[in-house]
Amino acid sequence: MNRTSPRVLVGHGTENDFVVLPDPDGSVWPGHRLDGALVRRLCDRRAGLGGDGVLRVVRSVHVPDAADVLGADLARCEWFMDHRNADGSTAEMCGNGIRLFVHVLVSEGLLDRATCEAGVLVGTRGGPRRVGATPNGDYWVDMGPAREFGTGKAEVSRQVFSGLAVSMGNPHLACLTDAEIDTLDLTGTPSFDSALFPDGVNVELINVLEAGAHVRLRVVERGVGETRSCGTGACAAGYAALVADGRTEGTVQVDVPGGRLSVEVTSGTTVLTGPAVLVSAGVLCPEWLAG
Numbered sequence: 131m132n133r134t135s136p137r138v139l140v141g142h143g144t145e146n147d148f149v150v151l152p153d154p155d156g157s158v159w160p161g162h163r164l165d166g167a168l169v170r171r172l173c174d175r176r177a178g179l180g181g182d183g184v185l186r187v188v189r190s191v192h193v194p195d196a197a198d199v200l201g202a203d204l205a206r207c208e209w210f211m212d213h214r215n216a217d218g219s220t221a222e223m224c225g226n227g228i229r230l231f232v233h234v235l236v237s238e239g240l241l242d243r244a245t246c247e248a249g250v251l252v253g254t255r256g257g258p259r260r261v262g263a264t265p266n267g268d269y270w271v272d273m274g275p276a277r278e279f280g281t282g283k284a285e286v287s288r289q290v291f292s293g294l295a296v297s298m299g300n301p302h303l304a305c306l307t308d309a310e311i312d313t314l315d316l317t318g319t320p321s322f323d324s325a326l327f328p329d330g331v332n333v334e335l336i337n338v339l340e341a342g343a344h345v346r347l348r349v350v351e352r353g354v355g356e357t358r359s360c361g362t363g364a365c366a367a368g369y370a371a372l373v374a375d376g377r378t379e380g381t382v383q384v385d386v387p388g389g390r391l392s393v394e395v396t397s398g399t400t401v402l403t404g405p406a407v408l409v410s411a412g413v414l415c416p417e418w419l420a421g
C-alpha cells in the first residue's frame with residue numbers, strides 16, 4: 131500500500147451500514163471517479179467492503195451540485211453529506227447516514243467536539259440539516275417537517291399494504307399493518323404507484339406496539355432493498371403512528387432490526403436521535419480499485 135491509497139472507513143447507525151470516504155477537499159473522489167459502478171463495487175458484501183450505501187465526507191464548496199440544492203445556505207454548510215445508495219443512485223437524505231457522517235467529522239479531527247455538541251449544519255441533497263451530539267454519545271438530527279402527500283399502496287411479499295405518503299426530503303410510504311411484520315419475506319422489489327412516487331419510494335411496514343408511542347419497523351429501501359434500519363423511514367413511521375393516534379405531535383420509539391431510534395415530531399419539525407458507530411478504518415488496495 132502506498133501513501134496515495136484512498137482512506138476508507140466503515141460504520142453504521144442502528145446497523146444501516148455505510149462505506150465512508152473522507153475527501154475533505156474533493157481531490158480524492160471527484161464526481162467522475164466515484165461513479166455508480168464503483169459505488170456498487172464498494173457496497174458489494176462479497177467482492178467489496180459491503181454496505182447499504184456510501185457517504186463521501188466533503189466540503190460543500192467542492193460538490194458541483196451542492197450550490198443548486200443548498201442555494202444561499204451553501205455558505206452556512208461547511209460540510210456536505212454526499213450520499214449514494216448501494217445501487218449507485220443518489221438520495222436526498224439519509225437519517226442514519228448523517229449521524230455517522232458527523233461522528234466521522236469528529237473522529238477524523240475535522241470538527242471539534244464542542245461545536246458538535248452545539249449542533250452543526252450539514253448540507254445534503256434534501257437541504258441543510260442540523261446535527262448534534264447528545265451527552266450519552268448518541269446524535270440527534272433536526273430532519274425538518276414530515277410532509278404528507280396522500281395515501282398509497284405497495285405490494286410486498288405478495289401482500290398489498292396501504293399507507294401514508296410522507297416526504298422526509300426523500301419519499302416514503304409508511305404502512306401501519308396488523309400483519310406480523312417479522313414473518314414477511316422482504317427480499318423482492320415492492321411494486322407501487324409510480325404516479326404518486328415518480329422517483330421511487332422507501333416502503334415502511336409498521337406494527338404498532340403502543341398507540342402513538344412505540345412501533346416496530348421493517349423497511350425496504352429504494353436503491354438498496356431491505357435494510358436493518360432507515361432513519362428517514364423511522365421518522366415517516368413515527369409520524370404515521372401519531373396520525374393514526376389522532377395526533378401530529380409526540381415522541382415515538384421506533385424499534386428496527388438493527389436497534390432503536392427515537393423520533394420526536396412537533397408542529398414544525400422532526401428530531402431523530404440514535405447511535406452512530408465506527409467499525410473500521412484503513413485504505414483501499416490500489417489493485418482492487420484498478421478493478
Ligand SMILES: N[C@@H](CCC[C@H](N)C(=O)O)C(=O)O
Pocket residue numbers: 146215220221222223224225226227300301332351352353354357359360361362363
Ligand atoms: N437509510 C437511509 C435512507 C437512504 C436513502 C434511501 N434509500 C432513498 O433512496 O431515499 C436513512 O437512514 O434515512
